[in-house]
Amino acid sequence: MHQNSPALLAALRPQFGDRLLTSQAAREHHGKGESHLAPALPDAVIMAKTTQEVSDVLQACTKHGVPVIPFGAGSSLEGQIHAPHGGISLDLSAMNRILAVRDADMDCTVECGVTRQDLNEHLRATGLFFPIDLGAHATLGGMAATRASGTTTVRYGSMRDLVLGLTVVLPDGDIIKTGGRARKSSAGYDLTHLLVGSEGTLGIMTELTVRLVGIPEATQTAMCSFASIQEATETVVMALQCGLSLNRIELADTLPMQAINRYSKTDLPECPTLWVEMAGATATVENDMDTFAGLAETALKIDRAQSNEDASRIWKIRHDALFASRALRPGIKGISTDVCVPISQLPSCIARIQEVIATTSIQAPLIGHVGDGNFHLVLLYDPSDQDELREAQHINSSLVTMAIEMGGTCTGEHGVGLGKKAYLPAEHGPALNVMRRIKRALDPDNIMNPGKIFDL
């Protein structure tokens, strides 16, 4: 427990009553998330309902010098919600009001605890949707904090591209608004983008204004099998250069396809596979899928969906890939790597890491957002086995080193948290010190999610 937590909790208890939790269960729920890292529990959990309450908590934390860690859905993968120095987990999941939807402007303003699923349910009648499609049931605040993305980023961009403005509470309790609702602005420093991806280390985003997009008139789906990753990615490069109306373009290598056949009792080709979705006007998607099929001349097989049900069948295969891969080693959850490289480097990056994997005993199925150059290896190892742990760490660090050498990044969409801190000096060099200077300027007492992204 942080030495000043008892005084802080005594000060906050009158205001928050039974929304200030210190039970072991609450602390455990808030100190682990979906991370592979050992839990690190906060001293207490506070359930905030308003921006003003967040401000009150931050003022108190500053006064007492106690760390505060924002918490949304608890779906972060790299220890972003861990409390290695104790302190308060500030649970924002009850801040889940959709404040405004503006059809004509194709934007909306929501509280940080709204999930993307809730938002899209709310938008159903508007013909609009919020396009970030990731695996987790995450909150928009958490997605912004980690600069999340997913399968549709090739078309719509990541949280970086979709957040227009924020309400942010600073460590001293000041409430600021960044950005706005204009589609572009040249009015001063881009604080919105500075906050997006800052993982709660500079301030807490309590409201977000995000772009929405129109639901496309039509989609067309196909699944294509290739003899090699190289041929699959070459096809993707050509499709990107042609400006086809790609909505999703996903990749799996041979091992997940074997896993899927075993898991789902299917008979799919066990070779590198692309899932492709075009979206747009009916004429466009027909035309673009024809073009794609022409570009994919090296494909062994193209399975083009003939109906919406057929498209669902094809996407279910993709969605099953993670579960099927984990089922290769029952009882082992595995951890996911997250490098992202320039797409031209993808074949050699994958080939080189597969050579490394072959020198170990680890199974590592590969699934990726290939249009972005981002892929995940699910490292199926037993963390209690020191040899396997060492091998998994070797694969992970080899991969990150390789990706950075290729002009890429250690994390395309999961964020840094505690899990990827070690790689940031190699990726950013002296720019990391600029990040530290900004952190010190905005959070001089280092109470905002301390120890995440980098050490001071």
Added chain:
Amino acid sequence: MHQNSPALLAALRPQFGDRLLTSQAAREHHGKGESHLAPALPDAVIMAKTTQEVSDVLQACTKHGVPVIPFGAGSSLEGQIHAPHGGISLDLSAMNRILAVRDADMDCTVECGVTRQDLNEHLRATGLFFPIDLGAHATLGGMAATRASGTTTVRYGSMRDLVLGLTVVLPDGDIIKTGGRARKSSAGYDLTHLLVGSEGTLGIMTELTVRLVGIPEATQTAMCSFASIQEATETVVMALQCGLSLNRIELADTLPMQAINRYSKTDLPECPTLWVEMAGATATVENDMDTFAGLAETALKIDRAQSNEDASRIWKIRHDALFASRALRPGIKGISTDVCVPISQLPSCIARIQEVIATTSIQAPLIGHVGDGNFHLVLLYDPSDQDELREAQHINSSLVTMAIEMGGTCTGEHGVGLGKKAYLPAEHGPALNVMRRIKRALDPDNIMNPGKIFDL
């Protein structure tokens, strides 16, 4: 002259020789730009050729406490290159090498002094291009510094969306790299976006890695006349919601159309006019222009280009709009407003400012990037006439106040410089102090383009 400039110049002259200029002509060329503001000359001009030379100059400026102002093409509109506190204008136009073009990754790395025209000329054989299309013959460094955009932003975004990574020299001479070549990353603070739009107040960008896009297979152009701005913008909103393959969608109100008829001896309808360009696959643009024509049911006339030459004719009318508007009052250059509002607010914003204009003697033709909600009024006033000056200032400040109330911004693409500083407190509120804290953290001696964007 800054009191420490003589000592600084003595220290730098041996290194830079005849690339250190103190002539009146050089100082005047570097102290005005395209701005309507009175010139403010630097004490000297240094022509840099390398990132290391920029670092040397910045170290010397820090040592002597002398301001340094980056200079590209001198096309800034709001006094960004002015030297109100004297010091050095660091001319980067000779840093104009294209360092790498990577077709497969659809990106390139250039020195900051490369112009967009030079870059696109260089890219001609690749099938790719750099899509920001603005009026000026600007450098990419300058465009990034002001977060520039233009006619194609509705499709490709602004400099904010297209810069992937930077090489930046900090005031102490440190050279950092921000971002990278991956299409997305969640690895720490987004320094790239912090620098883009910082107008040389935090550091100097010497190299940029930017996204390129494929040249579309086909384009389709049309010009549509409407009885009212309202009907024109409603059509635009519908087109945006349908996700049509809009490449450009530009607006002029009645006055520029009258000006064009007078200037070009044409007989165009003198009413609010949209220029529309679709781009994509041939089938897509045909289909989408048909859809657009259906949506534009309130249009009085749709002039759809029948050939490439015909499309050029239509776009020439749009390009002539600024010159024709200026010709309404020969000898008067006019100044350009630059608000950007949520598109739903555009009709009322325009209607309300036209009421204000009607109370003055000023002619103010309107031309806009309507897909972004960004429009320019060309205020045709004589700055030496105090009454006209007062009226023009009244229009400008009324417009900015209105835009900010509507959730918009005082500047969509021109930047703040000296000219729009007064509006930033209203637009950003307490967030402006966060910008100041970042400025102090990164430029503690306030040598980087001091006095721009905000005062400390």
